[in-house]
Amino acid sequence: MRRPHVLSEAFRTILCIAAHPDDIEFTIAGSVARWTGEGRTVVFCLVTTGGAGTNEHTPSGDGLIPRRERELHDAARILGVKDVVLLGYQDGVVEPTLGLRRDLTRVIRRHRPDVVVCSDPTVRWYGNEYLNHPDHRAVASAALDAVFPSAETPGIFAELLAEGLPPHKVKEAFVSGAEPADTWIDIGDTLELKCAALKAHASQVGTGEWVEPLLREWAVRDGKRAGVRAAEAYRRMVLWRSE
Numbered sequence: 455m456r457r458p459h460v461l462s463e464a465f466r467t468i469l470c471i472a473a474h475p476d477d478i479e480f481t482i483a484g485s486v487a488r489w490t491g492e493g494r495t496v497v498f499c500l501v502t503t504g505g506a507g508t509n510e511h512t513p514s515g516d517g518l519i520p521r522r523e524r525e526l527h528d529a530a531r532i533l534g535v536k537d538v539v540l541l542g543y544q545d546g547v548v549e550p551t552l553g554l555r556r557d558l559t560r561v562i563r564r565h566r567p568d569v570v571v572c573s574d575p576t577v578r579w580y581g582n583e584y585l586n587h588p589d590h591r592a593v594a595s596a597a598l599d600a601v602f603p604s605a606e607t608p609g610i611f612a613e614l615l616a617e618g619l620p621p622h623k624v625k626e627a628f629v630s631g632a633e634p635a636d637t638w639i640d641i642g643d644t645l646e647l648k649c650a651a652l653k654a655h656a657s658q659v660g661t662g663e664w665v666e667p668l669l670r671e672w673a674v675r676d677g678k679r680a681g682v683r684a685a686e687a688y689r690r691m692v693l694w695r696s697e
């Protein structure tokens with residue numbers, strides 16, 4: 455039987471990079487709440503403003519960007535996250551450019567995380583009903599390229615050295631939504647916080663009656679793979695070993 459993974463005691467700072475203001479809450483927020491509860495520092499980096507997130511709850515885009523920013527900060531507070539970095543890219547049209555990779559490299563060098571969490575840039579679709587959003591793929595692709603080789607190589611984006619940002623080696627990358635997964639984080643104690651954090655995005659989920667059943671269904675499915683009640687699944691890349 456597989457067992458859930460426990461992050462190394464030595465890893466104190468975790469950087470989560472995502473495209474849209476609610477992506478983290480849909481996917482990895484149970485792990486985030488667990489890690490902050492263990493006394494670690496978690497930093498969120500959101501690439502877009504979420505300005506294209508109109509739906510039946512928020513039919514008009516007027517005032518949507520500041521509203522989504524407030525919701526994001528509320529969700530972060532629920533999850534114990536104090537640091538939120540917003541890059542301000544336009545929602546819906548993100549590409550994995552060198553400019554985006556440079557911006558993410560800057561965030562990594564500034565916050566110097568042991569672990570970076572992002573989604574899987576190689577997944578074109580999930581099942582038969584969801585085509586993975588192009589912003590998700592673009593951001594994940596640039597994020598992994600920033601983790602390696604850009605963040606640790608002084609000769610890449612040398613202008614960052616002039617900004618006072620020396621190279622930094624990220625020790626592990628956790629890729630969520632990867633198929634197949636190989637690592638599971640137990641979120642039995644934090645699934646409720648994950649649901650509350652997603653519900654904070656009221657412009658996207660409305661009153662969110664469906665939030666708890668849906669997130670629970672996913673957590674139970676992934677938990678079964680690791681022999682626990684509830685889990686979130688990742689592919690874990692070990693980029694550095696202490697011994």
Ligand SMILES: [Zn+2]
Pocket residue numbers: 473474476477587590
């Ligand atoms: Zn998204």
